[in-house]
Amino acid sequence: MNFPYVTKARDGLSYALLAWVLILSAAESRAQLWQTWTTADGLVDNQVFGGVFQTRDGALWFATREGVSRYDGGWQTFTEDDGLSHNDVYCVFEDRDAVIWIGTRRSLTRIDGDSTYTFPPDGLGISSRVYEIEQTANGDIWIATGNGPRVFDGRRWRKITFEDGIVSDWSNGLFLAQGGTLWLATDHGVGRFDGSVWENFTSDDLHGFYDILDGMQTTDGSIWFYSKSSGVIRYRDSEWQHFTRDDGLGDNWVSGMFEADGAVWFATDRGLSRFDGATWTTLTEADGLADDEVHGALVSPSGIVWLATNSGVSQYNGLLWHRYGVADGLPDDLVRGIAEDVQGRLWAGTRSGAARFDGRNWQAFSRADGLVSDNVAAIRRLSDDALWFATDSGVSRFDGETWVNYTSADGLAADVVRDIYEADDGSIWFATDGGVTRYDGNAFETFTSENTDLGDNLTVALGQSADGAMWFAGFAALGKSLTTRWGGGNDWVPYWLGESVKESQVVSMLRARDGGLWFGTWDGYIAGHGTLFHTSSRSYFGGYKEEESDTNSGLGFGLGYRYLVNEHIALRLEGAFQHWFDEEVDLREYSLRVGFATVLATGD
Template structure:
């Protein structure tokens, strides 16, 4: 879908950072104090919440220096302000700088999907659970939008009678009335992904399967015809010759009024689904591509000038290969929204990238560490951020090696060494100023790392999706199901007071004592099929927490399993912690469920957005929650009643 252009003079205001990823360790992002002058780093944010009187929880946002950003869409309002919808909220670029909107500022759902500006200047935002409109002062839900609550709004077409595309069908607004549009030939309501108002008056609708057109009260449904790309239609655009361009899961298609032509991997278009389309000043077409499963060479951006195809990827300077959007500004530059790689601009010659450290509101944090020197380490998509008394430092590894991966675990080894486990990239080790990589070639069981633990003897335990790696001296010892572990997938690790290593997995737990591996599963009384957390209390009893809040204890002789936590029934547990304070479980819907005094409670502060990825308790007893959409949030003492 074409967007309004971006005012060229605004680009001079953007703090654009190069994203080539070719820096060495000494050139990682320099510390930024963000104007703080205190001796100790300030982690105080501006996100209120809690019980009773409003309290300001500590919240780390992109304004404080996190790496990467997932851009959904961008647009320009009538005053010239630049609006960017990201996973985590909305960022608005004014002449004086960035303004970020989150649930604290009235945004009901930070899981944005689409953004448009009407002729009256109001900003319409479609998100995971409905529609919200910004009137210049506040975010409000119009009367007609009450019917959209709970529906994912994916596409907007504004005008006298706005059209709203959702995951459950197409709606049209007339005054304050909202009506569901039934498309003849389709089995009821279907998911809508894209909307386009054609120059001949046809409203084109991209659907889960195929394409529909509405003109003069009549619907036409196109599906399975020769030349129309397969799968969901995700993007629509009209060319300078009034031809219709379609971006779909199966490639791209062009309709010239007579026949369809398909473009895919085989005839010039790069691999992956076409997420967005945009025309350039010369009438060429730009394609923003998503990644195809199992194809590491898919994604990126393609350009077709009518004769020749040109392809761009991260090797050319694009911030990331998985794209969501493409928009053209009034200077003719193209802006590409990426997943985890920021907002990339191509001026026809060179690429530059606007990232989170430039003020965008998006965070995805999967690991937290407070080291012995008092420094904070936060692992996220594409890198690690370190916070000390001098400010923030962004670390991406040697040559930007961490950029493609999500950091899932962090461990402090010795006095000067830090290990960073990743999803798909193995382990990256920082020793002073020097980086090294440990992967399957070096003996690591697998490159998808879930957890790290350092023993008193200095061994590093690495839990992966392919087994446990024990790093001793200079090499790994590998343990998996073949060696006796209950599962190759390792989800949690613990060394008990007797020096035994406990390894949790999807099938139960295993005890490693010397060279002997003893597995425990449901048949042994464990009662757990997916263990996520292990804790040893003062009496030496081991406690295991798993899916749906199932809790099992082991006194050295037998297992005792307790009834599942009712608050967690039917919910996906994504993180867990058990210590002297009790059990805590994080869920996929952004809640923390915890035990206190024999009872279970649920806590859902407005500061948590998205999935809870990690729960960390620091030396002072404060809880830090890493999320997929709201960065990392410090919680106040949880109420027990």
């Protein structure tokens, strides 16, 4: 089911969950990454055989043998008593009009607001289960049933038969691929329908692959199908490749799949298997799953993985992201900066104070604890391993035991501090509303537009290029330079980086490991090595994060992270999608249409 803003899980949809997110602490054990829901929590039945689905309102739907449960923070159950055609539920689908369609052992139920209607089996012309539901570009509703596929044009149902060209009249699943092509999964092969003609691939074409349940298309364009007895198969470059337990798949009985974290994941009878294109790994009960027998899986774009198992529902938050908010102990949901201390604990700076995460719990810090102000704009860990906090009332330094505060009374250009940067010589620079200040550990020195050629006193970002020059970004009046380079002494050079104020308004900087200085601007541009790349129309606020690893250094502008790999910036969407560029590309050819868009750019 590949609608815009959607990823395919077993029979399910997932839509963007707009949320502030923080990287999960690496210190958290695997067992703590899993949470399980059962009938004791409100789930209608522990055997979630039909799978897990997500609708546009963010609610999760769990298809069980005793009805379907909807979860949006609280549980709601639908059974035959509520109008379902049968309690044994196989799939849930939301169409473009937000109508919910539920396929069951007996027939098909449609929920439109407060109205529930079940199609009589005779009216559908079926005597078997509804396994899958899909909607094509023209608005038609397709269903896969044990008596073959059916299509509904809004007025009547029509059976698709051998005369239409299908490979088998026992259909298990169907999905839409890029370009609107409809793929059909059957016991004896798969079919591809372009709107006019069916093209079929039989078991002989599929290297003996049969008992096919369903499939999906991954972001690299590959078509995947999974089977209840013969593993999985991939169609790429007009070639089929078959994978089984002998190749590393957890089990040949597969009941669901999804794409996340740069890999394809498969729900099997012996755990959750991951394939990154080269290597197979499998998670089991030993890793925290409620049960090894996984019937379906869904990953939401916030990074949460939901598994339907024989022993309840498991939630895995260690794949990509986990969301934390006020309910978890943060002082505020608006997080403006994050950093890691020398003990490996995560810190978050908010407009209502700072908080430290030890892998399990958040501990809040405020003015009462020694912070100069609760309104924290940025956090930086410097070479002395202390954390420095930029606030609207000065700067705080915390070494793990003692808080030391600095304000304009101590020599800062102004009390409103927006960024902190440590230069190569160990001096610390502060971007303030009254200019920039340098601190050498003993004394403060301030640079303003009155005593230098600094473009503007209201400075929002700081950086240093490989030649040792300092760069300052401010909010300047129209016609004046927004970014200024200082090479020492009287060497002040103004820069106008774009053709408009939005393009030129730098709000964050990062020096990459190859020496290039990168700028995040209001208009989503990044400049590197003196070259400007158009990346996205999104504005980027906040600071940066550099990943301390052998292979990656990251850029964090605003809500997302961009990873610099082998001197190239790679795209990573905050959710289930990830794509890497391993060679230089013309980034102006790429545009982003889903989720929280992130930046694309390369070095020269």
